Amino acid sequence: MPLITWELWLAGDIVNDNPLPWQKSITKLTPGRVAQAMGGVLARISTPAQPPKTRGKSPGWKPGQIRKRRIRYPIVKKRTSYSPKTAPKSA
Numbered sequence: 001m002p003l004i005t006w007e008l009w010l011a012g013d014i015v016n017d018n019p020l021p022w023q024k025s026i027t028k029l030t031p032g033r034v035a036q037a038m039g040g041v042l043a044r045i046s047t048p049a050q051p052p053k054t055r056g057k058s059p060g061w062k063p064g065q066i067r068k069r070r071i072r073y074p075i076v077k078k079r080t081s082y083s084p085k086t087a088p089k090s091a
Helices: 002-011 031-045
Strands: none
Touching: 002 031
């Protein structure tokens, strides 16, 4: 949490105020306003990761291959378990 607070405090000078329609424009940005504007900074910095490599299209079904319907299995319903009744003990 302290790292994020420092990041917002240091980025306060480099971000521009971009208020939402219901917000007033302010000169000294609050941490919340800086957090709103950080999206533009992060988009400009970009990512150090390489873009994913394209691998081409998968071959899919071979021409003329016969497709079968899936096997339908019967529904198995669980019954509620009943405790076995014990016979009354004779005296």
